[in-house]
Amino acid sequence: MLRAAFALLFSLPLSAAPLQILAIGDSLTEEYAFEIPFTAPVSDSTNANIRNWPELLRIFRASEADLGLPYEGTVLSYPDLRDGGHPLNFGIPGFTITDWRTIINTSSYPNPFDSDFFLLLSYYETRLSLIEQIPNADVVVIFLGGNDLKENYFNIFAGTESGNYYSNLVEELRDIHDFVFTQDSTIPIVVCTIPDVGATPQLYNSYTDPIMAASARAKIAALNQDIIDMVAEENAKAGHNVDSAVARIDHLTDRTFDQSPFQLNGSYFTLEGDPENPPDRVFARDNFHPSTVAQALITNEIMEAINEAAGTSLTPFTDREILANLLGLDPDQPFLDWIDGYTVADTSMTGDSDHDRLPNIVEMALGTPPDQPSSPISGNWLPTTGLTWTPDPLAADYVDLFAEESTDLDSWDPVPQSRLLEDNGTMTASPPVGPTSHFGRLNALPR
Incomplete structure (x- = not known):
């Protein structure tokens, strides 16, 4: 009888474990729970009420994907630059593509007498942790560049950026992509295009000349096309048996520019943030970081690129699911x-x-x-x-x-x-x- 019970147990289909996603990113990727104050309402400044893409996966797609467990809910849970959260989430607020390239190149223990010793030590520890965690991932997502464009947007807008500014960003992204590939040549990689920060109210309302704004947008669009071309070049190299894919984050900022008013299924949203971070705002109260509705669309782009790269079947959020489940709104409010x-x-x-x-x-x-x-x-x-x-x-x-x-x-x-x-x-x-x-x-x- 016992033997028959074991036979029955092992004959039952086992549910697939959630896909393990390792992310290399910045504040758009670090869990918003750790990014107070802009992720929390003024009336309750210690409790974030908007969510980003790793959190949306954990809450609404837990059976399909996550960024590793256990989830660490306290700050300083890791011996590196991660604040807490998922062990596979290397989203570090404020970091640029250049900063991340420095991390992957910090391959030796820094000189204790160096004036930047503690910074370099944190880079070194982060690199070691990244190398340690890559084998635990099923796919790697590289989502960077927003801070690079924000830091240089004045020059991008004015046309005073250096001649090799955009090509340097592409080559630095290539270096990060190749670093991951060097650690594990069998792991699928997703490279995200860079969101056009000129679409954020913080910059859109400050840089108002329409001709210069159009020029800035065109240059950032060309940069993203260069990133797409770079990924294609990497896939064409000998030894790349697993193709990388591109997540089109720029689709969201294009939509922010072009869709007026911004809407999902006839439910209209306000671009500008609000002190309370209500669900009908596209941006957080700092007017720079995307709020939950925008992060849901970012999550969809990332899931679709993962499906392409890894051959998986992650389920994108429908507009009605975003409205009802993620935002707590009635998707039939337009009819009502x-x-x-x-x-x-x-x-x-x-x-x-x-x-x-x-x-x-x-x-x-x-x-x-x-x-x-x-x-x-x-x-x-x-x-x-x-x-x-x-x-x-x-x-x-x-x-x-x-x-x-x-x-x-x-x-x-x-x-x-x-x-x-x-x-x-x-x-x-x-x-x-x-x-x-x-x-x-x-x-x-x-x-």
Whole structure:
């Protein structure tokens, strides 16, 4: 009986251990729990209320990935530059790419009589700890450069940076990448592009000349392309049997520049920080570090790059998950705000108080009122005409409209893209050519 029980136990599938991620970074990577005051509200200055990407993985993807255990919750838990937190998290606030290159090159015990002895000793100890921990990792993430750009943004903006400034940053990143590769040539490596710090309110509101700002943005975009090219060059070298990947952190700062207002599924956010770090702010109260919503998008970019480099299946956060679980917001707030502007008996998405056969969610998507009958869909479900409608552009951030067709009013399929026509914001869906009996409809769902 005992032998049968053991056989049953070992025949059961074992759940995979969480992916172990080692991070080389700065304050964007060190756990925000250790980065008070800017991560805590003014009203409770000892308790951080925003989270960064290692913390989001630990809290919301614990079964998939973490940065090592046990998590040390007290400061000075490690004999090096790490404050605490995960043992595989080498996020050191304030450090630049150049600082990290100095760490990996501090390969001998410093001279005790050197005026910088204690600093060099901390570099030496950090390098030893890094070398010790790399074999415990399944993938390494290198996320640096924000401090480099911040320190030099005046010159970047003014066009007075040195001629080799950007190429030096790329080569120093290459050195860090190659250091990791030298320690373990089988470990996948993710190199992050550098966030454009000009998108932060701290700098955006100080450097306002539009022509110079556009020039600075273009130079940082070119720098990130050089980083992408550098990783491709490393992958092409002999002996690189495991390709490195790039996490496009610059996608977030591009979005900060270009999306106005910043939104997830129609829930709008304010870029500027607030003393209380509320969940609807993109930046922390220091107006430089990304808040939880931005860090969630950073986490997605990192997870997708890890999946590419390591062949894993880490699950990115959906917009609705970010809103509901990470931020504690109602992802359907756009609909609730819209329906609140009308007096109707049934305020649900499927309600139809005006009896025009358009559910409230479709009324919202088409920009028609739910309290009086309307006919926003024209035409007939015939090959020569089709159905025509005009989506409301504001509602489109929150709700998706789908043209669907059926032969039996029971099973519905999307109308193929080849039979959808858009003309100045107006959509037309046409039925298939032929005698088959078809029905057409519009369906709407929250994103």
